[in-house]
Amino acid sequence: MRRAHLRPPRTLAATLVAAVALATLAGCETMQTYMPTLGSFGVYKLDINQGNYITQDMADRLRVGQTRAQVRLALGTPLVQSAFRDNRWDYVYEFVRQGKRVEHRQFTVYFVDDKLARWEGDEMPKSVADLNKAAAERTMGRMPQADDPGWLGWLVDLFKK
Numbered sequence: 001m002r003r004a005h006l007r008p009p010r011t012l013a014a015t016l017v018a019a020v021a022l023a024t025l026a027g028c029e030t031m032q033t034y035m036p037t038l039g040s041f042g043v044y045k046l047d048i049n050q051g052n053y054i055t056q057d058m059a060d061r062l063r064v065g066q067t068r069a070q071v072r073l074a075l076g077t078p079l080v081q082s083a084f085r086d087n088r089w090d091y092v093y094e095f096v097r098q099g100k101r102v103e104h105r106q107f108t109v110y111f112v113d114d115k116l117a118r119w120e121g122d123e124m125p126k127s128v129a130d131l132n133k134a135a136a137e138r139t140m141g142r143m144p145q146a147d148d149p150g151w152l153g154w155l156v157d158l159f160k161k
Contacts, residue, residue, distance in 0.1 A: 051079045051093040054107050057127035066116040087111045
């Protein structure tokens with residue numbers, strides 16, 4: 001008479017370790033961001049940028065006393081222009097990834113007698129040009145300037161002395 005073989009303990013231990021590892025990763029923010037949840041499994045949701053993306057250099061162009069046209073030139077057309085509050089423009093930006101709001105910013109400008117009086121809002125990101133410059137310096141080192149003689153110019157100057 002032959003006995004039925006049970007699962008060896010080594011396989012059971014490996015299964016338990018794998019289950020604990022998956023449970024740990026399931027709570028990780030990265031897993032929640034990039035892996036679909038059970039409720040949306042198989043459904044692809046687009047990343048949505050909506051509204052006015054305003055950077056710090058755009059906000060730095062504002063000056064008290066500017067006209068509405070000058071503010072529109074600096075910041076773009078506002079997302080919200082209320083008929084009931086003609087002296088206020090709201091610039092709203094929202095980024096949604098996989099159906100979850102990742103980023104929400106609001107920036108408001110106020111006018112008195114059709115001149116810019118003040119503005120307020122959330123902290124704005126750096127300009128795209130500044131971000132690109134910082135990324136280039138990280139990957140390539142310091143960017144050479146137009147008046148930088150380079151290593152050949154340095155060698156010529158060394159022999160001149």
